[in-house]
Amino acid sequence: SCSVVHQDNFLVKSTIPDIVVPQMRFLDRLWVDSGSFQNHIALECAETKKTYTYAQLQKYSSVFATSLLKKLGLKPGDVLAVMIPNCPEFPVVAFGSIQAGVVLTTVNPIYKEFELAHQISITEPKAIVTIQECYDTVKTTLKNCKKDIKIILIDNPANPVPNGAIRYSEIAESGEADYDLLDKIEKKPDEVACIPFSSGTTGLPKGVEITYGNLLASLEIMHQKEVCYPVLTHGDVQDVVPSFLPFFHIYGLVVNLLGHFAQGCKMITMSKFSASLYLDTLKNSRASLLYIVPPVAILLGKHPDVNKEHFRNVRHICCGAAPLSASDVEAIQQKSKHDIEFNQGFGATETTSLGTTTFKGTKNIDYSACGVPMASMTLKFADPITGGPVPIGQQGEIYIKGPTIMKGYHKNPAASADCLTEDGYFKTGDLGYYKPGVGMFITDRIKELIKVKGMQVAPAELESLLRSHPAVQDAAVIGVPHEFFGEAPKAFIIRKNGLKTTEEEIQDYVASKVAVYKRIEEVMFVDDIPKTASGKILRKELKKMYA
Numbered sequence: 001s002c003s004v005v006h007q008d009n010f011l012v013k014s015t016i017p018d019i020v021v022p023q024m025r026f027l028d029r030l031w032v033d034s035g036s037f038q039n040h041i042a043l044e045c046a047e048t049k050k051t052y053t054y055a056q057l058q059k060y061s062s063v064f065a066t067s068l069l070k071k072l073g074l075k076p077g078d079v080l081a082v083m084i085p086n087c088p089e090f091p092v093v094a095f096g097s098i099q100a101g102v103v104l105t106t107v108n109p110i111y112k113e114f115e116l117a118h119q120i121s122i123t124e125p126k127a128i129v130t131i132q133e134c135y136d137t138v139k140t141t142l143k144n145c146k147k148d149i150k151i152i153l154i155d156n157p158a159n160p161v162p163n164g165a166i167r168y169s170e171i172a173e174s175g176e177a178d179y180d181l182l183d184k185i186e187k188k189p190d191e192v193a194c195i196p197f198s199s200g201t202t203g204l205p206k207g208v209e210i211t212y213g214n215l216l217a218s219l220e221i222m223h224q225k226e227v228c229y230p231v232l233t234h235g236d237v238q239d240v241v242p243s244f245l246p247f248f249h250i251y252g253l254v255v256n257l258l259g260h261f262a263q264g265c266k267m268i269t270m271s272k273f274s275a276s277l278y279l280d281t282l283k284n285s286r287a288s289l290l291y292i293v294p295p296v297a298i299l300l301g302k303h304p305d306v307n308k309e310h311f312r313n314v315r316h317i318c319c320g321a322a323p324l325s326a327s328d329v330e331a332i333q334q335k336s337k338h339d340i341e342f343n344q345g346f347g348a349t350e351t352t353s354l355g356t357t358t359f360k361g362t363k364n365i366d367y368s369a370c371g372v373p374m375a376s377m378t379l380k381f382a383d384p385i386t387g388g389p390v391p392i393g394q395q396g397e398i399y400i401k402g403p404t405i406m407k408g409y410h411k412n413p414a415a416s417a418d419c420l421t422e423d424g425y426f427k428t429g430d431l432g433y434y435k436p437g438v439g440m441f442i443t444d445r446i447k448e449l450i451k452v453k454g455m456q457v458a459p460a461e462l463e464s465l466l467r468s469h470p471a472v473q474d475a476a477v478i479g480v481p482h483e484f485f486g487e488a489p490k491a492f493i494i495r496k497n498g499l500k501t502t503e504e505e506i507q508d509y510v511a512s513k514v515a516v517y518k519r520i521e522e523v524m525f526v527d528d529i530p531k532t533a534s535g536k537i538l539r540k541e542l543k544k545m546y547a
């Protein structure tokens, strides 16, 4: 059963002994056990079949780190943006920048100018790594922001690169690493390692400061034997992780990627989710550990072509990032015909990795629950209005505390103060309760955030875009249930006096400016948008009135 203790009836703490954050550099910790799998494949691209061994990955990251400092003139503490899909080069760039002490900000590669400009204006990178497909977006955005920064292109060596762009292959895959230089770069646990983005409880996307200490703690916490699925990399056997969860997002980066590199798994990278490529990969690659989101759980459970062959080597499936139904887990279990350990994880960008999960080997799991706190993490439930704690078992806003909680929002002390309490809790903006012996249940989201296929959509971002449309007087966006995506954005629009516009025109306008998963599913023209006296949109009212 769940091993947790309740202190004073207000806190839920893990019974796993607290972890000790090792006093090591992050990559030294990451690679501490890597000696035995140097010649194993670390990464294979599902589309191009390009591979890197562990030895290559480590060498190229060091060469890339050296190039950042010596050829591109970056300094430790500068920001590097990376705007590429999942591919073998991603971790070279990520680990290379960590090794150089450079702060990495991860950008969704399907972002358009409007979205990229926002992230660039907040993080002010000194260089950006991208691919040919994003080049025009990057170029135009930089021009509009009046930023002249270096562009590193992950290129096909057969193609020319545009004037002024730097070839990734020339600064990562050829040349030498200056280990004397790299060895001198020390980073303290509270220094920032990377800045993924999240809109938090309200407003526009914000840079989430993840420190070296957060990353080190995450590795320790994920590798506790009570929650960790032992990896089988030895001899010719190697665990295989099909990796479509985007590496720019915390779940893909920390849980899927970092956690398994440290253990010698092979990642098969997919630049985007495609059901046929994913199912082929499951069937043909001895896939053994799956990291998924609820829409993929639905696909695996319901798709008529999915059968036990797809699960032949699968030992463990982890699902998270949005609400999951127990019936979807049961459907997968019926198809797989053998025991697969399934766990649901709950986390947020601001918690670096998982906050809660089910313990390994737990019997009679309720799959609609998100498990118990990870080692060193504490849960508390608070009255959303007063902030006062509510007794365990009663519903409240989920607060979570521990060594993986972010440092704060980048250059945004007001937003940081809003969500980080003085005694160290992160206010998740999720509503839930804890059932002793079973785990945590999430019942609602009180923050503005919309989750489409597990991806963040910030209503404030769409609202500001909608208000820039010439025929729109005012706009409000909420999430409405969607059969496959979980949720989808719905817009309420007040038209400008006498001006005409249609649902389709509004949808096309938004679609032309944002990533595809942020598209407006439905538009409703209204005469009034309910707001508080201070002008805050009353989203609950909107939901009640129209949903």
Ligand code: 4UV
Residues within 6 Å of the ligand: 198, 250, 251, 255, 318, 319, 320, 321, 322, 323, 324, 344, 345, 346, 347, 348, 349, 350, 353, 354, 355, 370, 428, 429, 430, 442, 445, 451, 454, 455, 456
């Ligand atoms: O900031 P974000 O986009 O972050 C995430 C992270 C999810 C993770 C991380 C590590 C894991 O191992 C894993 O399984 C999942 O999604 O969005 C954070 C918000 O997403 C909702 C909730 O509203 C968070 O505040 N969310 C995340 N996980 C769940 C969830 C869940 N299991 N059930 C319901 N909602």
